[in-house]
Amino acid sequence: MELDRKNGNTKWKKAIDLELKQIDDYQTFKDIGNAEINAKGQVVNAPEGYKKIRVHLVFAVKHDGRHKARLVADGHLTRSNTEGAYSGVVSLQSLRIVMFLSELNALKLWGADIDNAYLEAFTEEKIFIVAGPEFGDRKGHILIISKALYGLRTSGARWHDRFFDVMRDMGFTPSKNDPDIWMRPSKDGKVYEYIAFYVNDLAIAAKDPAKICQILRDKFKFKLKGDGLLEYHLGCGYWRDPDGTLVADPKKYIEKMMEWYEKEFGEKPKMIKTPLEPGDHLEIDESPECSEKDQSRYLTMIGQLQWLVDLGRFDVFCATMTMSKFRPAPREGHISRLKMRYGYVSEMRTAAICFCTAEPNYDDIKVPQHDWMRTVYGNVKEVIPEDIPEPKGKPVVTTSYVDANLYHDVVTGKAVTAVLHLLNQTPIDWYSKKQGTVETATFGSEFSAARTASDQIVFIRNTLRYLGVPVKEKSYLFGDNKSVVNNATIATSVLSKRHHALSYHRNREAVASSFLLFHWIDGKKNPADILSKHWTFVSVFPMLKSLLLWRGETKDIKDVPTVGDKDKAN
Numbered sequence: 127m128e129l130d131r132k133n134g135n136t137k138w139k140k141a142i143d144l145e146l147k148q149i150d151d152y153q154t155f156k157d158i159g160n161a162e163i164n165a166k167g168q169v170v171n172a173p174e175g176y177k178k179i180r181v182h183l184v185f186a187v188k189h190d191g192r193h194k195a196r197l198v199a200d201g202h203l204t205r206s207n208t209e210g211a212y213s214g215v216v217s218l219q220s221l222r223i224v225m226f227l228s229e230l231n232a233l234k235l236w237g238a239d240i241d242n243a244y245l246e247a248f249t250e251e252k253i254f255i256v257a258g259p260e261f262g263d264r265k266g267h268i269l270i271i272s273k274a275l276y277g278l279r280t281s282g283a284r285w286h287d288r289f290f291d292v293m294r295d296m297g298f299t300p301s302k303n304d305p306d307i308w309m310r311p312s313k314d315g316k317v318y319e320y321i322a323f324y325v326n327d328l329a330i331a332a333k334d335p336a337k338i339c340q341i342l343r344d345k346f347k348f349k350l351k352g353d354g355l356l357e358y359h360l361g362c363g364y365w366r367d368p369d370g371t372l373v374a375d376p377k378k379y380i381e382k383m384m385e386w387y388e389k390e391f392g393e394k395p396k397m398i399k400t401p402l403e404p405g406d407h408l409e410i411d412e413s414p415e416c417s418e419k420d421q422s423r424y425l426t427m428i429g430q431l432q433w434l435v436d437l438g439r440f441d442v443f444c445a446t447m448t449m450s451k452f453r454p455a456p457r458e459g460h461i462s463r464l465k466m467r468y469g470y471v472s473e474m475r476t477a478a479i480c481f482c483t484a485e486p487n488y489d490d491i492k493v494p495q496h497d498w499m500r501t502v503y504g505n506v507k508e509v510i511p512e513d514i515p516e517p518k519g520k521p522v523v524t525t526s527y528v529d530a531n532l533y534h535d536v537v538t539g540k541a542v543t544a545v546l547h548l549l550n551q552t553p554i555d556w557y558s559k560k561q562g563t564v565e566t567a568t569f570g571s572e573f574s575a576a577r578t579a580s581d582q583i584v585f586i587r588n589t590l591r592y593l594g595v596p597v598k599e600k601s602y603l604f605g606d607n608k609s610v611v612n613n614a615t616i617a618t619s620v621l622s623k624r625h626h627a628l629s630y631h632r633n634r635e636a637v638a639s640s641f642l643l644f645h646w647i648d649g650k651k652n653p654a655d656i657l658s659k660h661w662t663f664v665s666v667f668p669m670l671k672s673l674l675l676w677r678g679e680t681k682d683i684k685d686v687p688t689v690g691d692k693d694k695a696n
Contacts, residue, residue: 154273156270158267178255179203184196197275199255201281204251204278211280212283215306216324219589221329222374223589231519231520234355235372236354236356237352245275249275254269282325302592303588303589303592308320318593319333358378360437361379373479374478379433386430387468395469398466400661401441401446407536408449408460408463409538411457412457413458414458421456424461424464428450432450439471444658444660447559485550493643497617506639508639511588516594517594519594521596523602526545526579528576530568543560543579544575544657545557545579547582557657569626576603576605576644579603600643604652614644651669653666
């Protein structure tokens with residue numbers, strides 16, 4: 127190949143040879159002999175009911191430097207069929223919960239990669255190719271595709287079905303909340319074991335993950351790679367600090383982002399310590415529109431930052447959400463600010479999430495006593511699903527912080543809702559999004575944000591229940607608007623504006639049902655501010671160092687009722 131000649135090696139040729147050998151090892155094609163082609167290029171002896179398509183090779187350099195070639199079918203040439211084509215993957219929120227539960231219940235956390243996963247399944251599509259010169263002696267033969275080759279419309283679904291059957295055979299069942307988390311009771315019956323499924327990448331939290339991997343190899347003949355203690359998964363590194371706490375660190379992904387940046391712009395990003403300057407309104411930028419090349423760069427940069435947020439860097443969530451709005455037609459001023467985001471990420475590349483499983487200490491928080499029986503809510507109770515599995519393992523406390531930033535967008539007048547969720551002392555989910563309606567005062571935007579937080583808390587509580595987790599009776603929600611907290615928690619408070627009715631009743635019913643405790647904290651100590659506003663590093667550093675930059679001990683946030691003693695945290 128030309129690239130091999132230029133590089134003075136045979137890495138790409140070896141990658142192609144390996145891929146074609148594996149294709150044959152998996153018996154991907156069924157050879158039915160030479161193709162007879164007429165003057166119009168039609169295969170006259172094509173098998174009845176089958177459609178001719180093409181295949182091509184895709185090349186990539188993996189994160190560890192390996193050269194990879196992949197034979198991919200041109201599935202776009204087949205008829206679109208949405209039925210039976212969908213294949214899901216585990217959400218990153220659910221994946222973090224599995225990792226948290228692994229730490230909480232003293233399970234071993236392993237990772238594994240199923241090599242050529244799609245080829246483990248058979249396709250139901252009736253298609254064939256005419257072999258090209260890369261197939262050697264089979265050139266010109268009709269090859270029926272019998273396996274779920276990459277690129278076919280239904281290959282993802284067929285592999286998903288195959289893995290489903292394997293998990294059922296091993297005694298696992300899918301969680302009803304996230305069907306790509308598989309669970310089963312441990313042998314001693316005290317906890318649940320989990321497998322999180324993301325295409326061909328597995329995160330295994332179990333008493334004996336080595337045995338699970340051995341069964342996948344021996345009984346089901348899967349070819350596993352990298353099975354062992356989880357060190358790298360979906361772009362994020364995993365390691366333990368000196369006291370043994372699990373740490374999720376996307377540093378390698380950030381390094382790849384910086385390599386891309388330097389290649390594209392010919393320089394390193396300028397180091398800064400804030401994602402976006404306070405008071406900077408990108409929506410009123412009137413600089414010239416970006417060139418076509420910079421528009422493409424802008425889309426790539428936003429995509430990279432969005433995945434970084436998903437991996438745990440919620441400190442750039444608000445800035446990324448704000449700048450995503452301009453993807454259709456970014457201006458020069460927008461991409462210059464986006465470059466600054468890369469400078470911030472590069473400067474703060476060591477930030478990480480620590481999985482601290484000790485329960486927070488809320489002994490000092492007074493639970494208000496109100497008689498809700500004489501309100502419209504009466505003797506309301508939390509609705510707990512009837513089909514949840516039996517709870518096993520240690521209990522979990524959920525803590526959430528909520529904030530709103532009024533008039534975040536000066537063109538539309540819309541505010542931003544921000545919510546940060548923790549399980550015990552571990553950040554587990556985050557949310558930053560412009561509100562759907564325009565509010566004329568902070569009270570309305572904060573009440574709307576609190577409603578969003580309440581809905582998310584219900585979802586998280588039920589997610590945990592469907593994973594067989596004992597959930598503590600109360601969830602704690604902290605907000606920095608006293609009027610909203612009082613209006614939501616005092617039984618005799620009245621609705622002041624009818625357009626706040628939904629938020630008013632949603633939050634008050636949650637409080638009346640006794641599962642939600644809504645508590646006020648000082649706005650300067652509210653970590654949800656990280657997700658709702660553009661901030662200076664000095665203003666949020668005490669919270670950042672607790673949530674991302676240090677061990678994750680939220681006790682370092684003074685005056686915030688979130689965490690217990692140091693001995694308990696350790």
